[in-house]
Amino acid sequence: MTITLPQVMGDLLPTGAPPQWRVAVDRAAQLLAPRWPTGPVERAPLGVFASLALILYALHRTQSQEPAAVPMSALRDVLDGDLDANDEPVTIKTLIVEGLSAAGHRVHDAEPVMCRAAARVLHQDAPLVVTTPFGAVDVPIGMGGAVPGPSELRSAAAWLKRMLGALDEDTIAALAPAPQPAGPVNVMVIGQVLIISDDSEALVQCAECQQDERGQLAVDGDQVTYTCAQGHISAQRQLGSGHVRQAIARTQADDGVSGPLYVADARLPADADPATLHPVRAACL
Structure with missing residues (x-):
């Protein structure tokens, strides 16, 4: 069964979710609705919806922009940001961490829901580690080790850049309202x-x-x-x-x-x- 927008919205909106987070989720759904996969074969990357909602929420917290009024130019600047040596979107990662910090939270806090969402999309699998008499040591790449990752955010950011890159303010103004999220x-x-x-x-x-x-x-x-x-x-x-x-x-x-x-x-x-x-x-x- 295809994952619907109301379902992914509902997964990010538990009872008591902060009002501005609700606005960010609603805006993310509105922007993604025309491009959300509806067939059984197409599938958006893991974390793509949460990533966009986190970006909108972080811009609200760090730049005093309402999530529903973030201009496309600001969103495009973030999506076009820097990548690190492993192609991880470091500009977006920094923004999300700073946005949560501005709201008094950290990525690995148990509450509120934005922190759990951020922990999921930012997580990278750790490289192989072996224990030696001198302590834990990373396994070199040539000996079966690997760099961490990739995070969900890495593929999500590339998908968002491709899907939203052509949007302009006139197109956004004509978008239909977001669907109602699935409830408990x-x-x-x-x-x-x-x-x-x-x-x-x-x-x-x-x-x-x-x-x-x-x-x-x-x-x-x-x-x-x-x-x-x-x-x-x-x-x-x-x-x-x-x-x-x-x-x-x-x-x-x-x-x-x-x-x-x-x-x-x-x-x-x-x-x-x-x-x-x-x-x-x-x-x-």
Whole structure:
């Protein structure tokens, strides 16, 4: 199933999200709506929507520009900014960090949602490290090591530059309003909730009593919780909010899921179909 703009907006707008962040998300959706992939084959890079919303929010915080009124010239200047030696968009990274700092936050703060979004798009996988008698040492590239990365922001920035580069103020003024974001989701799952990857599966359980059936699965923004039949609430950080929304949508059940709920692993794209992943389970889905 194609990931819709309302879904990605909803993933960035938990209950209580700051007002100016909401405006930045709304503006990002308005700018991207005419170019958002709608077919089953096309797919925007991971983090592209969050990256644009973060840029708009950071410009608001650092340059006192309302997110909904950031001129295209300012946005284009940021997208045309410098790259580092690994082609990472260092100008955008610096802007996002400074924007959060101006609002009194850091990238790795647990709250608010902008910090979690920034941590995801800025993250780079660390290079290989070995432990020696002299401490931890990076593995040289020629011996199987690698430079960190790439971050989600790297491909997202290139896509945004290509998609938005031709926009002018007249075109932007004629854009339709942004769609309404998807709201919180709360659904009863009578059976188990299983996380499916291409080679394994994992069971969602209550962290306190290990019950795994007749639970309430809730999505609010990018946060997922599981409430067991005993009423214990567990944060489910291994479940991606977009992945859960997609899994529930596949069931076409409005008032609850009667059987097991199969959710794609959070490390996979949110529109990944569990039926195509795990060969043992594929025949059952």
